[in-house]
Amino acid sequence: MKKQDYLISMLTGLKSKVLFDEPMSRHTSFRIGGPAEAMVFPDDEGDLSRIISLTHAEKIPLFVSGKGTNLLVGDRGIRGVVISLSSGLAGDCFSRITKIKEYGSEVYIYAGAGVSLTRLLKYTLQNGLTGLEFASGIPGSVGGAVVMNAGSYGKEIKDILYSVRIADRMGHLSDIPAKEITFRYRAASIPGLAVTGAVLRLQKGDRGKIETRMKENLLRKKGSQPLSKPSAGSIFKNPDWTKAWKLIDSAGMRGTTIGGATVSTLHANFIINNGNATAGDVISLIRRIGKKVERETGVTLELEVRIVGT
Numbered sequence: 293m294k295k296q297d298y299l300i301s302m303l304t305g306l307k308s309k310v311l312f313d314e315p316m317s318r319h320t321s322f323r324i325g326g327p328a329e330a331m332v333f334p335d336d337e338g339d340l341s342r343i344i345s346l347t348h349a350e351k352i353p354l355f356v357s358g359k360g361t362n363l364l365v366g367d368r369g370i371r372g373v374v375i376s377l378s379s380g381l382a383g384d385c386f387s388r389i390t391k392i393k394e395y396g397s398e399v400y401i402y403a404g405a406g407v408s409l410t411r412l413l414k415y416t417l418q419n420g421l422t423g424l425e426f427a428s429g430i431p432g433s434v435g436g437a438v439v440m441n442a443g444s445y446g447k448e449i450k451d452i453l454y455s456v457r458i459a460d461r462m463g464h465l466s467d468i469p470a471k472e473i474t475f476r477y478r479a480a481s482i483p484g485l486a487v488t489g490a491v492l493r494l495q496k497g498d499r500g501k502i503e504t505r506m507k508e509n510l511l512r513k514k515g516s517q518p519l520s521k522p523s524a525g526s527i528f529k530n531p532d533w534t535k536a537w538k539l540i541d542s543a544g545m546r547g548t549t550i551g552g553a554t555v556s557t558l559h560a561n562f563i564i565n566n567g568n569a570t571a572g573d574v575i576s577l578i579r580r581i582g583k584k585v586e587r588e589t590g591v592t593l594e595l596e597v598r599i600v601g602t
């Protein structure tokens with residue numbers, strides 16, 4: 293039996309929506325990426341557990357995607373199963389926002405992994421909750437923000453995270469206190485395969501001040517990032533003593549183009565897709581930037597964007 297026939301027979305018994313040979317360019321902010329052999333949008337946590345345990349038992353590769361805003365997917369695509377909790381095709385439990393409890397000035401909010409940060413920001417503003425304003429303008433999902441420890445302007449998701457709901461490699465679900473997870477700059481040691489949701493600890497605040505801070509952060513991003521073109525945000529992590537864009541700039545790489553991919557003239561740590569870029573173009577450009585920066589400044593840049601597939 294061909295691998296895909298096997299995947300079809302394994303996955304069609306589920307309640308979840310499944311797409312075969314689904315182009316990942318439709319699911320990444322870069323608008324780049326070949327097909328996922330099977331892309332599954334779990335209907336609920338039970339189905340998610342079943343998919344994880346089935347793929348584990350059959351040794352089928354599994355990748356969990358968020359909103360695809362930090363991903364570069366290879367031109368030949370992704371073998372095996374891609375799970376997405378961040379699309380409207382996934383079940384409601386992954387897009388739920390619920391108030392759990394209040395404790396003095398603290399308010400605890402549960403957000404499903406598929407909730408976009410934009411929607412969560414709106415919720416916090418409407419309910420006068422402060423703490424998440426730093427995320428204004430970060431385009432990912434709650435799941436992706438936890439895994440990447442997304443941050444901006446000196447704050448990170450770890451600063452407001454209380455607990456994370458995860459499914460492990462066998463599909464078992466549990467809630468892990470955030471203090472048991474090690475967070476680093478744009479990384480987290482999540483002890484599982486999929487984040488299904490998270491509890492955030494926010495504070496009661498003044499709606500006017502919250503709105504002002506959100507607008508200020510968004511405006512700063514709009515002024516400094518090439519938001520009209522597809523990208524995956526910052527390509528490289530900032531070294532602790534300087535910004536990656538400064539090193540790329542001083543190596544003279546701003547505006548460099550390979551195929552359909554260009555180093556943004558607005559923000560030198562962004563690569564933009566001019567419309568016809570392949571993953572191959574972007575990877576060649578990443579290599580060229582890395583070599584030139586190393587030669588000119590002696591610094592080896594580390595990737596922030598995650599490269600998946602082949």
Ligand SMILES: Cc1cc2nc3c(=O)[nH]c(=O)nc-3n(C[C@H](O)[C@H](O)[C@H](O)COP(=O)(O)OP(=O)(O)OC[C@H]3O[C@@H](n4cnc5c(N)ncnc54)[C@H](O)[C@@H]3O)c2cc1C
Nearest residue numbers: 358359360361362432433435436437439442443486487525
């Ligand atoms: C224009 C632009 C601006 C950006 N600005 C910022 C910024 O200021 N700060 C910042 O930190 N980032 C920024 N980013 C990068 C990106 O938005 C963040 O890294 C975001 O947290 C990624 O979330 P996502 O849902 O898109 O995850 P994806 O890109 O889909 O995935 C990222 C990683 O998380 C994993 N993952 C995602 N969801 C889950 C889940 N539910 N369970 C398990 N693993 C999961 C994936 O396997 C992958 O390894 C920017 C990106 C763009 C395009």
